[in-house]
Every structure is written in structure tokens, then in C-alpha cells.
Amino acid sequence: MHRRAFNFNTVSQAHRDVVDDRYRDLRRPRKVRFFVNGDRYFKGKKLYITPHRYFNFNDLLNDLTGKLPSNLSLPYGVRQIFTPSSGHRVVDIEDLQDGRSYVCAGFEGYKPIKYGKAELEPWSLDLASEPKKQAPPPSSTDQL
Numbered sequence: 001m002h003r004r005a006f007n008f009n010t011v012s013q014a015h016r017d018v019v020d021d022r023y024r025d026l027r028r029p030r031k032v033r034f035f036v037n038g039d040r041y042f043k044g045k046k047l048y049i050t051p052h053r054y055f056n057f058n059d060l061l062n063d064l065t066g067k068l069p070s071n072l073s074l075p076y077g078v079r080q081i082f083t084p085s086s087g088h089r090v091v092d093i094e095d096l097q098d099g100r101s102y103v104c105a106g107f108e109g110y111k112p113i114k115y116g117k118a119e120l121e122p123w124s125l126d127l128a129s130e131p132k133k134q135a136p137p138p139s140s141t142d143q144l
Helices: 013-019 021-027 057-067
Strands: 030-036 045-049 080-082 101-105
Parallel strands (some): 030 101
């Protein structure tokens, strides 16, 4: 059997970029966490963003619509993505940074709350688990 030699000239530039070690950072997935607009109790959905999985921004929006729980308040699905700190709208998939968090929304505007940092309300704390202060023993002068 005669094996054909690999001709590197016939491969597209995009394929060369993918297999070349100089472009390793382009292949490495960006780990991003997405929250739901206005829901402070939602823990977030982790997603790995790669150029092979999401070709454009609409692919990401459609995938997020399917991955987020259906009982959340996004009746038309994910249509916008915001930064949680400033509320700026993300318009390109390249704007998503590794290790950052973002907020998914429908057609409504950004709601500025603390996403992913749900603090317990004072009324929900279990006071029975806290150690109780004991009263001092009665002294002999109290019994008179």
C-alpha cells in the first residue's frame, strides 16, 4: 500500500490556525458563568465558550435559552447579555472574557442586583441552631 504524504498547502488557513501551537489560546475554552436577570437566588450556569461550538452570538443565545431552567422568567428566551457590575450590553461573542460572569435577559432592561450572592434574610435564619445564653444562677438574696 502506498501512503499519501500530507500536503500542508491544500489545508485552509483556518484549519492551520486551529492546529498550530501558536494559536493555542484561541482553542482554549473560556469558562463563563451566566445568571438570570432579576433572579438573585439562581446560582448560575457554567458554560465553556469555544469558537468551534459557537460560530456567532446568536448560536450562544439559542444555546443559553435551552440550557437555562424553563421555570425562569424568560418567556422569549435569552435575547441579551449584560455585564453584572455595570450593566453594559454584550454584543459580540469575543467580548466574553474567561472567568467572568454575565447576566442573561429577554427583552427587558438590566436589573442591578447582587447576582450569585444570595444572602439569607434575617427571618429565615434558624435561631434554634445558635447557642443560647444561659441565665445566671439565682443568688441567695433573690429568694428573700
